[in-house]
Amino acid sequence: MESLIVASLIILIMLLIVVVFVPAYLEHLARRNSARRDEYGVKSRELEREVRRYERALAPYARTRATIFRDRAAQAENQLSIFSEQVGKMSIVISQLRCPEIYDYLFPAQHFILHPEHIGAIASDVHRLKAITTAMSQATKSEAAVREALELLTAVAETLASNRLELTERLNALEAAVSQERADGIEALDDFSRDGIAIRQLLEETERSTRPGAILADLDGGALALQSAESTLGEAESRLVELQREKTALDRRLRRVATELDSLQKASKSGPAAADLPQVRPLTRRAAALLNESAQGHRRRREFNAAGADVSTAAQLVNFGRDLNNTEIQIRGLTERDDGSSLSEAITALRHDLDGLLSQLESGQGGQSMFSDTSMASRAAQLRTRADTLIRRQDEQIAALSREATETRDNLSAAWEKGQAMLRLSEDDPLARRYNRLLSQFEEAQGKPAMLEQFRRDAQSFEGIWEQWIRRVKDTGDRINRLRSDLLGLIDEALVLVEPWNCLVEDVTFIQQRAAEFERLRAKFAAVNFRREAESIMDQLETIDADIEARYAQLKDRARRLQFLESDVNQIISLVNNENVELSSDDPQKARWERTLRLVDHHIRSAHAALHYEDASVSLLRAADVANKQAV
Numbered sequence: 001m002e003s004l005i006v007a008s009l010i011i012l013i014m015l016l017i018v019v020v021f022v023p024a025y026l027e028h029l030a031r032r033n034s035a036r037r038d039e040y041g042v043k044s045r046e047l048e049r050e051v052r053r054y055e056r057a058l059a060p061y062a063r064t065r066a067t068i069f070r071d072r073a074a075q076a077e078n079q080l081s082i083f084s085e086q087v088g089k090m091s092i093v094i095s096q097l098r099c100p101e102i103y104d105y106l107f108p109a110q111h112f113i114l115h116p117e118h119i120g121a122i123a124s125d126v127h128r129l130k131a132i133t134t135a136m137s138q139a140t141k142s143e144a145a146v147r148e149a150l151e152l153l154t155a156v157a158e159t160l161a162s163n164r165l166e167l168t169e170r171l172n173a174l175e176a177a178v179s180q181e182r183a184d185g186i187e188a189l190d191d192f193s194r195d196g197i198a199i200r201q202l203l204e205e206t207e208r209s210t211r212p213g214a215i216l217a218d219l220d221g222g223a224l225a226l227q228s229a230e231s232t233l234g235e236a237e238s239r240l241v242e243l244q245r246e247k248t249a250l251d252r253r254l255r256r257v258a259t260e261l262d263s264l265q266k267a268s269k270s271g272p273a274a275a276d277l278p279q280v281r282p283l284t285r286r287a288a289a290l291l292n293e294s295a296q297g298h299r300r301r302r303e304f305n306a307a308g309a310d311v312s313t314a315a316q317l318v319n320f321g322r323d324l325n326n327t328e329i330q331i332r333g334l335t336e337r338d339d340g341s342s343l344s345e346a347i348t349a350l351r352h353d354l355d356g357l358l359s360q361l362e363s364g365q366g367g368q369s370m371f372s373d374t375s376m377a378s379r380a381a382q383l384r385t386r387a388d389t390l391i392r393r394q395d396e397q398i399a400a401l402s403r404e405a406t407e408t409r410d411n412l413s414a415a416w417e418k419g420q421a422m423l424r425l426s427e428d429d430p431l432a433r434r435y436n437r438l439l440s441q442f443e444e445a446q447g448k449p450a451m452l453e454q455f456r457r458d459a460q461s462f463e464g465i466w467e468q469w470i471r472r473v474k475d476t477g478d479r480i481n482r483l484r485s486d487l488l489g490l491i492d493e494a495l496v497l498v499e500p501w502n503c504l505v506e507d508v509t510f511i512q513q514r515a516a517e518f519e520r521l522r523a524k525f526a527a528v529n530f531r532r533e534a535e536s537i538m539d540q541l542e543t544i545d546a547d548i549e550a551r552y553a554q555l556k557d558r559a560r561r562l563q564f565l566e567s568d569v570n571q572i573i574s575l576v577n578n579e580n581v582e583l584s585s586d587d588p589q590k591a592r593w594e595r596t597l598r599l600v601d602h603h604i605r606s607a608h609a610a611l612h613y614e615d616a617s618v619s620l621l622r623a624a625d626v627a628n629k630q631a632v
Contacts, residue, residue: 047087066223076149083142090135188302195236202229246304279361280321287317323380330387401452408459419470426529476538497559503613507555565620572627
């Protein structure tokens with residue numbers, strides 16, 4: 001039941017909306033559309049009148065000739081065309097509005113039931129009115145643009161006055177720049193003077209034509225005069241800019257070539273490496289004439305191309321002379337530094353070619369032809385290139401020799417320090433003086449191949465002598481160390497060997513004396529600072545070493561010999577004693593043996609007390625002979 005009531009209420013509400021509210025809203029839209037159509041119709045007619053008024057205002061400007069008028073009039077006409085087109089479209093849309101009349105019934109629904117086609121017409125009118133509103137807004141903006149364009153046209157007089165003042169300032173600046181160019185040496189400036197006079201006349205005409213109250217024809221004439229003045233002034237400014245650009249470029253080249261010419265002349269006349277070639281002087285004189293006379297004359301007449309050609313010719317002459325001078329200087333440097341073998345042929349050939357070119361330049365190429373003959377300049381450039389190549393090759397050779405010499409010097413210094421650490425030589429020593437001379441020779445030989453090679457040979461020769469010296473000093477040091485460590489033990493052994501032989505004391509004494517001499521020489525050797533004195537000491541030390549060794553060997557040999565002989569006697573006596581041990585005390589054989597023992601003992605004591613080795617040996621041999629006879 002409730003759902004039925006709700007459904008019934010919904011149906012009633014929908015019927016109420018459809019029957020009452022929708023028709024009432026459509027009626028409201030129809031009446032509003034009609035009112036807005038009338039309003040827009042009035043505005044459309046007003047806009048059409050404005051279009052016609054603007055057309056009348058623009059009509060006089062169609063006869064003007066000045067660009068400023070024509071441009072601004074064309075802009076205004078363009079804006080007016082857009083404005084007129086928008087007004088026309090809006091009028092067409094307004095005429096398409098239907099705006100049906102709504103009759104006064106009790107309910108609006110009755111009208112739409114009787115005239116259902118009016119519903120679509122009302123909706124279509126609403127859409128068209130929106131388009132008309134948009135078109136009206138655009139037309140209003142277009143009208144403002146047309147108005148602004150017309151205001152620009154009416155303000156041409158003020159614009160012409162402002163432009164005249166601007167052109168006057170530009171003309172004054174042009175005339176000041178022209179005066180500066182005249183002061184800078186440019187004389188051919190009559191075209192700028194003529195243009196300046198013409199421009200001032202046009203500006204005066206413009207001033208007369210743009211006075212307050214002037215008619216459009218006068219304004220047009222003034223605008224044409226100002227237009228002509230601006231064109232003439234712009235052309236003059238362009239010519240002035242081009243003149244300044246060409247003059248600046250020419251002056252830059254003039255200064256550069258003049259500087260090169262001055263450098264060439266200074267290099268030819270001064271300095272230790274100057275190359276004052278007589279053949280170069282005509283080249284420098286001709287180049288100076290071109291730069292200081294011919295090119296300057298063309299510059300004054302604004303003939304910049306001709307002046308540039310003079311500068312180019314002068315630059316070629318300067319380059320020609322510089323190539324000749326530099327080649328001459330380089331050949332001299334090559335000759336001075338050449339070692340006589342590696343590059344001699346190439347340097348000689350280069351000198352021959354340069355002399356030939358100089359002879360040809362001096363003798364057979366007189367007049368202007370030698371300045372226009374580019375083949376000679378090309379040959380000079382080729383010679384310069386060859387000289388540069390030889391310089392590089394010589395530099396590479398010198399660098400290689402310098403590296404070898406430096407390595408030799410370093411090795412020599414290392415060997416010297418090594419030897420000095422073993423035995424420091426005085427600065428007055430011949431070897432030290434020779435070493436210092438080699439160091440000075442190394443410094444003087446820098447950049448000179450022959451001297452570098454000579455230094456290397458001299459250093460190698462010195463190294464051979466120095467190595468022998470170092471080797472001998474080292475051997476002497478080793479000998480000293482060996483003797484110091486061995487002498488005490490050797491003397492002790494000698495003292496043991498000498499007992500009980502008196503004849504061997506002389507050998508021990510000799511060894512001790514030589515040992516004392518060794519100590520004296522060792523101390524003297526440690527303090528010596530001269531090679532000759534050291535050589536003498538080393539010879540003496542070597543002799544002492546040999547003497548001690550020989551005497552010690554002799555001592556050992558004699559001691560062993562004497563000990564052998566004494567041992568032989570003792571063995572015989574021991575053998576006989578063993579045989580006679582059973583003899584009785586009164587046995588005649590035993591008494592004879594005792595006498596023999598006393599004789600043997602006498603010979604042995606004689607051997608011990610003998611002053612000479614030979615006497616001791618004889619005594620021992622006699623003792624052995626006596627013992628042998630008794631044993632037999």
